[in-house]
Amino acid sequence: MLSRVSQKSMSNALRQSVHLRSATITPTKRSFTSLIGQTSYINAQTSSLNNSIYRRWASTSVPVPPMAESLTEGSLKDYTKAVGEFIKEDELLATIETDKIDIEVNSPVSGTITKLNFQPEDTVTVGDELAQIEEGAAPEGGAAPATSTPTEAAKEKAPTETAKVTSSSPAAPKKEAPAAAPASTPKKETPATSSATDSFTPFARNESRVKMNRMRLRIAERLKESQNTAASLTTFNEVDMSALLEMRKLYKDEIIKKTGTKFGFMGLFSKACTLAAKDIPAINGAIEGDQIVYRDFTDISVAVATPKGLVTPVVRNAESLSVLGIEDEIVRLSHKARDGKLTLEDMTGGTFTISNGGVFGSLYGTPIINTPQTAVLGLHGVKERPVTINGQIVSRPMMYMALTYDHRLVDGREAVTFLKTVKELIEDPRKMLLF
Template sequence: MFSKRVAAFARSGRAFPLNSAGALSVARGWQMATAQACRAQFHTTHLLRAETVKVPDMAESITEGTLKTWTKKVGDTVEADEEVATIETDKIDVSVNAPMAGKIVEVLASEEDTVSVGQDLFRIEPGEFASESKPEESKPAQEEPSTPTPEKPAEKPAEKPAETAPPAPSKPDAKKETLKPVPPKEPKASEAPKLRVPGSREETRVKMSRMRLRISERLKESQNTAAFLTTFNEVDMSALIDMRKRYKDSILKEHDVKLGFMSAFARASCLALKEIPAANASIEGDEVVYRDYVDLSVAVATPKGLVTPVVRNAESMSFIEFEKELSNLGKKARDGKLTLEDMAGGSFTISNGGVFGSLYGTPIINMPQAAVLGMHSVKDKPVVVDGQIVIRPIMVIALTYDHRLLDGREGVTFLVRVKEYIEDPRKMLLTA
């Protein structure tokens, strides 16, 4: 109350009646008013208004990851749910999004740091800042042409560098320069190739990604656990190629999906799995788990490594339905948008090395599954048909299976059934 009276007198310009006690009261009043103003200013600082965002829950089995990239930096404004950072785990990449619109005021971890679920990651000041900053950034563009640059050389003719350094009066230009984090990253990717010269014996050490580490662990675990055995067979692809040529254009036009070989092999595998259920089973402790459904894992190569998204209930899908689902999963894999739900489970795997030109190969079982089917490239070969040597498109297929669950008879029978269905696709329509 007293501070308000002091302020009123100060605005009026009248002399304030002072005595020794009054002077002391005035001094105390100004002291109180100043303290209140400081407290009000302190309570509106960024540090008090900002909210801390923590590393989100990623999955039940994932407790930590590597902070790969900051897509936003301190001072950047973000919209609600906009991506701020990416965390790489041993299975998927997790996007950390802004919980609200605002401005990033502090980052609490650096790229390549290991971060745990619940750890403080960054601080954000809530509010809408985009509309406030845009008019300020647009002003210098209008003011620059009208700045009286000729006057400066007249006043200071000896200081020629001042002519080439107009950013001093236009501070927003400096802000624009600081808002360009992307260009410095581009040379890093091109530095290594430039340094390589003929005869160079330099070595480069690159830390393995979490996904690559996890892949190596699982593959070695598979080799150490399962009793591997691989059987091969040759498939005449003439009938399937003819069917694909006949219907691919109409299917693309009507269903907006490309008809490939994978849907036929998936259907043939599902029918063969009904006859050989052990190939669709898994070992859990001292028990064997048999399934009356087929969750088909399809190996997809991505820049970060091999992933195996799962097509659920593939046994109930038609060719077109399977191709649509596979197309969606493949796009998500290439874009790094696969979730743990997309890859969890799986009872049988198909791997198509033929798209890269592979002729033969022994695929590794995706544990705890019992078998994996390997497809390879199609090559014209001379074969004997009805006593005549003819040229036919041939694909070598391989089945690697766990000998603990499948005997040789079952493994070979499974691959023969797949061969029969592919060489005469009409049989798949006659089998329930």
């Protein structure tokens, strides 16, 4: 049996042990609680940092935009910016050349260009990623310094690397130049021999090859399709331009002063064609399968020469416009065509075509039908020629006209009647007021 002293000593020892154990456990709990709080804080800061980094490096993809129902691809013409340059929202980024028009791609956001995925003349398809832009404000002091484009980098890579190798390599011992041949040694004269690559004439015979652009390829395809499809036939007539030239001489200055419109030939010829088409509706029609389509409107396609090829913007409802109204529309479309600003809407449709080769000095020619149309009128140069009028030989400004038509739909009688009506209206423009 333990004594009272022993029991008391054991009790004190037990209390001290419990006290020490409590003192040991309490700080551990506090440290654990503190550690959890610090971990949560670090996670929150890391998440905030990640979000900041994500916002900083978020890139916007710039896709190839939709073109038209019949167009799904084109050729990249060029980029206006290089990698590293800043671009504003809605600023032009790239131009895509299609079979019909050039499509401009604008930047959807403001930021720095981080990636360009294609080279000029590469084929791009609707939906392809053209570029990536890192969103952000313009850097201070202007746009960021532009890095070289992929093409330029390839050109500069070789000489740059060569320079690095040369500068880092140890200097090689200089070799002495070979000693000059003794003066007494006579030079051997080699007879002149003609190599296989020498030209067999004293004149230059160089050749150059240029890739056809998409518009020219499309023109070639459509013209061959027209030749293979339509039963083309051409009829001719000549028109005395005296009355039209006199009318133009009397009123052109007044018209320019009042309206700013240059009074030319195309407005009068277009109006004459719309009036003649009312009498011969097949000229303005079309064949679709086993049906003939007749129209009560005339959308005239006007052939315009551009550096890329011939385009045919359309004057809508020419039958409802005045002569000067048609002139205004032709001038507007011609300027857009030469500036490369035509849209698909400007070129879609067309029921009849007029091609004026006379502005280039053409005297005579047979135009080709612009499918799926049925006829095309070709105008030529105005030349002074001797003609017989009332038994007298006189000199008159004459023009040859050529009408090419699809003989599947238009009979010869109808084609000749149409062309004869146009001739009569041009030789006496006052008749246009009677219809």
